[in-house]
Amino acid sequence: MSNSIPEKPDLNTHPNMSAEERLQVLRDHYRKLTVQNEQMKRKLKQMERDRKKMHSKMDKLKRRNDALQSPPLYIATVQEVIKDGDRSPAAIVKQHGNNQEVMTSISQKHAGELQAGDRVTVDDSYSVQSLLSGDADARAQAMQVDENPDVSYEDIGGLAEELNEVREAVERPLKSHAVFQKVGIDPPSGVLLHGPPGTGKTMLAKAVAREADVTFIRLAGSELVRKFIGEGARLVRDLFELAEEKAPAIIFIDEIDAIASKRTVSKTSGDQEVQRTLMQLLSSMDGFDDRGDIRVMAATNRYDMLDDAILRPGRFDRRVKVDLPDEEGREQIFRIHTREMELGDGVDFDALADDAEGFSGADIEHAVTEAGMCAIRAERDRVTPDDFEKAIERVKEDTDSDEDRNIRYAY
Numbered sequence: 437m438s439n440s441i442p443e444k445p446d447l448n449t450h451p452n453m454s455a456e457e458r459l460q461v462l463r464d465h466y467r468k469l470t471v472q473n474e475q476m477k478r479k480l481k482q483m484e485r486d487r488k489k490m491h492s493k494m495d496k497l498k499r500r501n502d503a504l505q506s507p508p509l510y511i512a513t514v515q516e517v518i519k520d521g522d523r524s525p526a527a528i529v530k531q532h533g534n535n536q537e538v539m540t541s542i543s544q545k546h547a548g549e550l551q552a553g554d555r556v557t558v559d560d561s562y563s564v565q566s567l568l569s570g571d572a573d574a575r576a577q578a579m580q581v582d583e584n585p586d587v588s589y590e591d592i593g594g595l596a597e598e599l600n601e602v603r604e605a606v607e608r609p610l611k612s613h614a615v616f617q618k619v620g621i622d623p624p625s626g627v628l629l630h631g632p633p634g635t636g637k638t639m640l641a642k643a644v645a646r647e648a649d650v651t652f653i654r655l656a657g658s659e660l661v662r663k664f665i666g667e668g669a670r671l672v673r674d675l676f677e678l679a680e681e682k683a684p685a686i687i688f689i690d691e692i693d694a695i696a697s698k699r700t701v702s703k704t705s706g707d708q709e710v711q712r713t714l715m716q717l718l719s720s721m722d723g724f725d726d727r728g729d730i731r732v733m734a735a736t737n738r739y740d741m742l743d744d745a746i747l748r749p750g751r752f753d754r755r756v757k758v759d760l761p762d763e764e765g766r767e768q769i770f771r772i773h774t775r776e777m778e779l780g781d782g783v784d785f786d787a788l789a790d791d792a793e794g795f796s797g798a799d800i801e802h803a804v805t806e807a808g809m810c811a812i813r814a815e816r817d818r819v820t821p822d823d824f825e826k827a828i829e830r831v832k833e834d835t836d837s838d839e840d841r842n843i844r845y846a847y
Contacts, residue, residue, distance in 0.1 A: 594765020624753035626732035631758035634798030657694030668713030684729035
């Protein structure tokens with residue numbers, strides 16, 4: 437593009453103009469130039485803002501590109517820190533997942549702060565890149581119940597004796613530990629709830645979590661089954677470390693048979709890893725170190741599958757069987773689940789409890805819901821005895837016969 441000299445602006449003047457006319461033409465032209473100058477300034481400011489936005493977007497894309505191109509870091513645990521005279525310090529680290537142990541040098545940046553047991557990040561060459569927080573595994577922290585469950589002791593029917601046993605073994609030692617010291621005994625270390633499905637085992641744990649007013653950590657046994665060697669055992673250690681940090685605390689393991697089934701001679705890596713996790717659980721429950729103000733609760737409907745080691749005193753000192761409710765218990769459960777219902781005349785809870793023989797607490801709750809659905813289908817806001825009768829018959833059709841139920845859950 438050639439550099440051309442701008443032409444002289446046309447001021448629409450001619451020799452016959454007077455001096456005043458020429459001055460007026462110059463003034464008009466000056467005003468036009470002033471307006472153009474302001475417009476150019478505004479355009480320049482807008483372009484400057486656009487330039488900054490583009491630079492900011494470019495920087496973000498560059499950082500993202502650098503992050504995508506940079507190799508990932510792996511999490512490892514420092515097993516031992518080695519200091520040998522004037523030589524550079526080194527460390528033995530074990531990478532999580534594959535459990536591979538390597539010796540790597542430590543940079544001067546981390547030389548004075550690394551200790552055995554620290555969690556660190558390492559790159560592909562196993563060089564320590566950063567020191568991670570010493571807090572428990574995030575998976576363990578996620579298992580802590582922050583909000584109290586909406587189940588109280590008044591919401592549990594037909595389990596008065598079982599509830600008292602659980603409160604004596606779990607809640608009382610945490611609230612009144614001095615009573616046990618005065619008598620000269622150690623409180624029960626754990627409670628195992630076992631019985632058919634739907635009888636209220638998990639509800640008991642929820643009620644204790646609400647009423648005990650202590651840290652409550654809950655998990656399913658299957659959550660401790662991990663793919664890589666040592667991961668399940670590490671999660672167990674983190675759970676008990678978190679409970680110790682938040683003590684007094686209760687750890688509730690639902691469906692514990694998933695991790696604590698009887699050990700057999702198995703050569704598959706999956707079974708061996710489950711057994712390693714179980715051994716870590718056994719050690720954490722009753723090992724060399726004192727557990728302190730930590731109570732363990734567990735629930736299962738396959739009591740016959742549990743390993744003998746986890747049933748011995750010192751781990752689960754109290755084993756509470758939560759069986760199908762009797763007639764009085766069924767009546768209480770019906771009353772609990774119908775507290776907020778609009779009931780019609782003639783609803784007889786004694787008769788309902790008699791008709792629901794062999795029902796679990798979950799079956800009764802199901803029947804109450806079905807009765808309410810019958811009333812909704814009939815466009816009524818009151819539940820009648822006929823609705824309950826239809827609901828109970830439907831639940832019986834959906835479940836096994838009483839004889840099959842007793843055979844299935846006998847142990």
